[in-house]
Amino acid sequence: MIVPEQQDDALLADIAARRDGDHLDIWWLGQSGFLLQWQGRHLLFDPYLSDSLTVKYAATDKPHVRMTEICVAPGRLDFVDLATSTHNHTDHLDAATLLPLMAVNPALQLLVPEANRAFAAERLDCDPDWLAGMEDGKVHDYAGFAVEGVPAAHEALETDAAGRHKFMGYVARCGEWTVYHSGDTMLYEGMEVRLAGMGVDIALLPINGRAAARRVAGNLWGDEAARLARAIGARAVIPCHYEMFEFNTASPQAFVDECRKIGQGHRVLRCGGRWSSEELG
Numbered sequence: 001m002i003v004p005e006q007q008d009d010a011l012l013a014d015i016a017a018r019r020d021g022d023h024l025d026i027w028w029l030g031q032s033g034f035l036l037q038w039q040g041r042h043l044l045f046d047p048y049l050s051d052s053l054t055v056k057y058a059a060t061d062k063p064h065v066r067m068t069e070i071c072v073a074p075g076r077l078d079f080v081d082l083a084t085s086t087h088n089h090t091d092h093l094d095a096a097t098l099l100p101l102m103a104v105n106p107a108l109q110l111l112v113p114e115a116n117r118a119f120a121a122e123r124l125d126c127d128p129d130w131l132a133g134m135e136d137g138k139v140h141d142y143a144g145f146a147v148e149g150v151p152a153a154h155e156a157l158e159t160d161a162a163g164r165h166k167f168m169g170y171v172a173r174c175g176e177w178t179v180y181h182s183g184d185t186m187l188y189e190g191m192e193v194r195l196a197g198m199g200v201d202i203a204l205l206p207i208n209g210r211a212a213a214r215r216v217a218g219n220l221w222g223d224e225a226a227r228l229a230r231a232i233g234a235r236a237v238i239p240c241h242y243e244m245f246e247f248n249t250a251s252p253q254a255f256v257d258e259c260r261k262i263g264q265g266h267r268v269l270r271c272g273g274r275w276s277s278e279e280l281g
Helices: 009-017 052-056 095-104 114-124 191-196 222-231 253-262
Strands: 025-030 033-038 041-045 082-084 109-113 132-134 139-142 145-151 168-174 177-181 202-206 236-240 274-276
Touching: 009 025, 025 236, 033 168, 033 177, 033 236, 041 145, 041 168, 052 095, 082 145, 095 114, 109 114, 109 139, 114 132, 132 139, 145 191, 191 222, 202 222, 222 236, 222 253
Parallel strands: 041 082, 082 109, 109 132, 177 202, 202 236
Antiparallel strands: 025 033, 025 274, 033 041, 139 145, 145 168, 168 177
């Protein structure tokens, strides 16, 4: 199994050591999970820090064999202000991760697509009104982060009866920085134009692609992620959604090759690794 670059005490020590800095720091926690630290405040995108899916599918014909060790127990992240779920799939809305996180962060706010509010509340056994529902264009401002909802297509755009998107991405602004977390997505009409006008500095994009044999909804391939980052003007792009489950992963090499080919700034992190805005000068 892949050992994270930083794990448990080492990871927490790195986060603490950077807490009072003037830079934006981002740690990849595996799959689509990222921790943002800005001026001592913390935004946690789509954490999956358990073995829920491995246990759930262990005796089925679609086993979710974990590839990378968990980098930190969610109950140790007792400093998180704001967390997100981009959609209802368990690796993006995991009760075994979020319940311990909620227990140690009494002031935590959790963003979910408004279309998914009832589902998320049932999964987390919480008051539906406690959740912060997000829609296309809605901005939620909390703890120094202004987070705007944008649509995602996993594999297609999907809405509820009220026209609210079930799959979303989030654009988070903190100070001078703008970070785009796409959630699970493929390209869709108007996506590049919409995002190009949002001043994205750092894009966090999936690269595991799609294949019918996997029997799960797909995402961008690595080369597509590189070109999307370029099209929207992102200064840097970090790949995600790979090296978690054996049946649903991809090498980042195609992503790296395309970034180099088109001159797109990029950084491939290991789980538990850190990117800093210092890298942009």
